[in-house]
Amino acid sequence: MTSRQFAYLSNYAIYSAMFTYTIAFFAHAVEVAFSVRHGESSTEFDFAKTDKSGRIGTAMMILGQVFLTSGVLLRGLSAHRAPWGNMYEFSITGAMAFSGAYLFALIKYKLRWLGLPVSTAVLLTLGTAVAVLYRPSAPLVPALKSTWLIIHVSAAIISGGVFLLANTIAATYLILDRMESRGGRNEWAKKLPSLEYLDQLSYRLVAFVFPLWTFAVIAGAIWAESAWGRYWGWDPKETWAFITWIAYAAYLHARVTIGWRGRRAAWLCLFAGSTFLFNYIYVNIWGTGRHTYSGL
Amino acid sequence: MSTENPLGGVPLLRWMWRQLTSMRTALLLLMLLGIASIPGSLFPQRTQNPMKVRDYLATHGALGSWLDRFRFFDVYSSPWFSAIYLLLFISLIGCVLPRTLEHLRAIGKKPPLTPRNLDRMEGFETLSGGDLDKAEAWLRKKRFRIRRDENSLSAEKGYARESGNLLFHLSLILILVAVGVGSLFGSKGEAIVNVGERFINTPTSYDSLSFGKFQSDQSMSSFSLRVTDFNAKYDPATNAPQDYRLTVQAAQPIGAPEEKKIIKVNSPLTYGNTKIYLQANGYSPVVTVRDSTGSITFHGPVTFLPQDANLTSTGAIKVPDMNPQIGFVGSFIPTYDRNAKRGAFSAFPEVLDPRLLLSVWKGNLGLDTGVPQSVYRLDTSKMTRIGLKQLSLGESLNFGEGSITFDGWRSWVNLQIVDDPGKLYALFGAIFAIFGLLLSLFTRQRRIWVKSGNQVEIAGLAKNAAPGLLEELAQLKKWMEDDI
Numbered sequence: 102m103t104s105r106q107f108a109y110l111s112n113y114a115i116y117s118a119m120f121t122y123t124i125a126f127f128a129h130a131v132e133v134a135f136s137v138r139h140g141e142s143s144t145e146f147d148f149a150k151t152d153k154s155g156r157i158g159t160a161m162m163i164l165g166q167v168f169l170t171s172g173v174l175l176r177g178l179s180a181h182r183a184p185w186g187n188m189y190e191f192s193i194t195g196a197m198a199f200s201g202a203y204l205f206a207l208i209k210y211k212l213r214w215l216g217l218p219v220s221t222a223v224l225l226t227l228g229t230a231v232a233v234l235y236r237p238s239a240p241l242v243p244a245l246k247s248t249w250l251i252i253h254v255s256a257a258i259i260s261g262g263v264f265l266l267a268n269t270i271a272a273t274y275l276i277l278d279r280m281e282s283r284g285g286r287n288e289w290a291k292k293l294p295s296l297e298y299l300d301q302l303s304y305r306l307v308a309f310v311f312p313l314w315t316f317a318v319i320a321g322a323i324w325a326e327s328a329w330g331r332y333w334g335w336d337p338k339e340t341w342a343f344i345t346w347i348a349y350a351a352y353l354h355a356r357v358t359i360g361w362r363g364r365r366a367a368w369l370c371l372f373a374g375s376t377f378l379f380n381y382i383y384v385n386i387w388g389t390g391r392h393t394y395s396g397l
Numbered sequence: 398m399s400t401e402n403p404l405g406g407v408p409l410l411r412w413m414w415r416q417l418t419s420m421r422t423a424l425l426l427l428m429l430l431g432i433a434s435i436p437g438s439l440f441p442q443r444t445q446n447p448m449k450v451r452d453y454l455a456t457h458g459a460l461g462s463w464l465d466r467f468r469f470f471d472v473y474s475s476p477w478f479s480a481i482y483l484l485l486f487i488s489l490i491g492c493v494l495p496r497t498l499e500h501l502r503a504i505g506k507k508p509p510l511t512p513r514n515l516d517r518m519e520g521f522e523t524l525s526g527g528d529l530d531k532a533e534a535w536l537r538k539k540r541f542r543i544r545r546d547e548n549s550l551s552a553e554k555g556y557a558r559e560s561g562n563l564l565f566h567l568s569l570i571l572i573l574v575a576v577g578v579g580s581l582f583g584s585k586g587e588a589i590v591n592v593g594e595r596f597i598n599t600p601t602s603y604d605s606l607s608f609g610k611f612q613s614d615q616s617m618s619s620f621s622l623r624v625t626d627f628n629a630k631y632d633p634a635t636n637a638p639q640d641y642r643l644t645v646q647a648a649q650p651i652g653a654p655e656e657k658k659i660i661k662v663n664s665p666l667t668y669g670n671t672k673i674y675l676q677a678n679g680y681s682p683v684v685t686v687r688d689s690t691g692s693i694t695f696h697g698p699v700t701f702l703p704q705d706a707n708l709t710s711t712g713a714i715k716v717p718d719m720n721p722q723i724g725f726v727g728s729f730i731p732t733y734d735r736n737a738k739r740g741a742f743s744a745f746p747e748v749l750d751p752r753l754l755l756s757v758w759k760g761n762l763g764l765d766t767g768v769p770q771s772v773y774r775l776d777t778s779k780m781t782r783i784g785l786k787q788l789s790l791g792e793s794l795n796f797g798e799g800s801i802t803f804d805g806w807r808s809w810v811n812l813q814i815v816d817d818p819g820k821l822y823a824l825f826g827a828i829f830a831i832f833g834l835l836l837s838l839f840t841r842q843r844r845i846w847v848k849s850g851n852q853v854e855i856a857g858l859a860k861n862a863a864p865g866l867l868e869e870l871a872q873l874k875k876w877m878e879d880d881i
């Protein structure tokens with residue numbers, strides 16, 4: 102097959118993934134919404150009734166992951182390189198990492214409920230990628246031709262996926278926490294796990310990928326050394342990677358050595374995650390520096 | 398602990414030292430370093446983009462000069478940034494070294510005594526059977542460190558957590574040292590070299606060169622490079638660069654037999670701590686200037702600077718040895734095209750159909766005023782224009798006082814030459830940091846106690862609420878209560 106055919110196939114795979122995630126979104130929404138039953142005097146839940154819908158949701162998440170992964174791989178094949186050369190490609194790969202992190206965590210933890218926010222976030226990311234960021238598949242400029250690009254970017258994208266998952270959980274924590282402090286969870290939220298569980302889970306995720314993020318930053322430095330003649334140059338992208346790193350280090354210290362839990366920890370987690378997003382969005386689009394030559 | 402008189406002499410110093418080396422301070426400094434690095438990503442920096450800084454200063458008036466006064470355009474070398482960095486460094490050392498010594502001393506030691514009351518610990522339980530020997534056998538098999546007393550047993554596991562933690566923090570110190578070494582003992586410079594020319598690694602060969610405080614031209618590594626070929630490949634559909642390949646004949650040390658070497662964007666040429674990078678490329682048109690008698694007053698390649706992705710390049714040719722002095726403002730177009738809107742422009746970055754646009758000026762070049770001049774610009778304030786023409790390859794322009802011929806072109810490359818003796822330490826620091834981090838984040842540190850009195854009691858304590866302790870205690874309980 103030619104490069105162009107691979108590129109077309111990749112696009113179709115991405116569209117299919119979007120379609121599948123849309124179904125997943127609705128299935129998860131139905132699961133939550135229709136488990137409410139209005140009795141005579143009170144409102145109750147019957148999750149047995151909507152369990153099927155939840156399972157359809159998970160199946161669609163898996164299928165979407167398959168499509169999305171194929172889309173990313175085909176994109177790489179069409180360009181003869183790792184598919185991380187511009188923002189469109191970062192976005193589809195990032196979405197892949199994010200939903201992959203969800204599916205991976207689903208094996209270990211009971212968090213099918215996260216399917217709703219995860220499918221929403223993936224759809225938004227893919228939608229933006231296709232509508233705004235799309236670029237035809239093309240080879241890389243010489244500076245991006247390096248094994249370290251593959252290593253550095255894959256580590257960064259996986260870390261990003263897990264950081265954002267931790268953020269989603271921390272945000273859920275804050276919402277539920279607010280409900281509880283106002284007298285109790287809303288009906289739809291009763292099925293979600295306990296606050297303590299969410300608090301622990303977001304910490305675990307961060308502790309789990311923090312070394313990987315550290316590695317991503319270091320791999321970036323090694324690559325910068327071989328491409329640009331310095332391993333650290335305070336380029337905006339580097340600066341913000343450093344800030345993200347410090348923010349998560351602060352989060353870990355706050356939890357481990359000062360003993361922060363709950364609301365404050367969740368806010369700190371959200372803050373740290375937002376430095377990551379800021380780096381991705383602001384620095385890529387409006388920033389200056391050497392990382393912005395990817396043609397978006 | 399003399400805190401009664403915190404304001405006098407030595408106690409004050411000691412108090413300050415303790416404050417500085419507390420973990421809270423270190424963390425605060427770390428946060429501060431993060432915050433202090435933000436302005437550097439929002440304002441243009443001299444080290445990265447001096448032109449943008451100049452533009453910013455020109456358009457922002459008083460605000461700009463105030464920002465400049467507080468070094469917002471040199472954030473990473475500013476006194477305030479360095480102060481945070483140094484304080485953090487000292488704080489880390491003061492914080493981590495004592496802990497390291499303590500940890501080393503603890504290696505041979507046994508776990509601490511069993512606490513008197515186990516019932517306040519986690520997973521406290523009274524067993525229906527078993528004895529200390531049985532517990533010890535199980536804990537030994539699980540590689541706990543054990544302290545056996547007459548009727549109690551104290552076991553601990555997970556020392557690697559603190560080892561990893563210390564390794565990580567010591568590595569941070571190593572990285573900070575490496576950065577310091579690099580900036581004090583290193584050097585960094587750039588030089589533009591035409592294909593066919595030779596570069597000798599001495600300070601005068603550079604267009605720009607900066608030394609660390611303890612580095613000088615004496616200690617520069619000795620080598621020379623003769624640039625024999627430069628090949629740039631571009632995608633015919635998108636004009637995007639695909640590959641750059643520089644071929645040099647290198648001699649190290651200077652005068653040694655030459656060897657052929659290839660330099661590419663991601664693979665610099667390395668001599669010890671010194672690396673030579675291919676940074677940028679462009680074109681130098683080759684011209685011959687003759688006076689009115691026909692004798693040659695200037696001949697050679699003149700470096701022009703690229704202005705766009707298709708390498709339209711501009712520059713100046715100065716001929717001081719004519720009377721009056723002659724200067725040319727030029728624009729080199731590697732692949733000529735034109736349309737009504739843009740006029741003449743370059744349609745492709747390779748040289749397929751070159752043109753040289755020249756405007757000719759006569760008068761005073763202003764070279765002997767003592768003010769350094771850019772070689773790429775002509776100061777036309779004391780000159781008058783006497784001609785304008787677009788030349789194809791081989792064509793000449795006659796301007797009365799003489800003539801100029803467009804003979805050809807050469808490629809030039811911009812070499813960046815960096816000597817960083819600290820970077821290997823930084824790399825080791827980084828590798829150790831990751832190992833330390835993994836050890837510390839994924840080791841569960843916990844203690845388990847067993848007491849035998851009237852009944853056998855067990856309990857434990859997990860540091861940092863590490864998970865899994867209760868399961869472990871349950872296993873121990875089952876093992877001890879089984880009658881085998």
Ligand code: HEM
Pocket residue numbers: 350353354357358418419420423424427488489490492493558562566569837838861
């Ligand atoms: C540069 C960023 C830093 C990072 C990423 C970092 C990372 C960590 C991590 C992950 C832990 C957890 C280890 C555990 O669970 O026991 C930790 C613990 C610790 N850190 Fe840092 N650290 C940093 C800076 C510092 C600084 C500047 C200091 C003080 C000088 C410091 C002092 C400590 C101490 C004393 C502990 C042990 C806490 C305990 O055992 O309860 N750290 N650090």
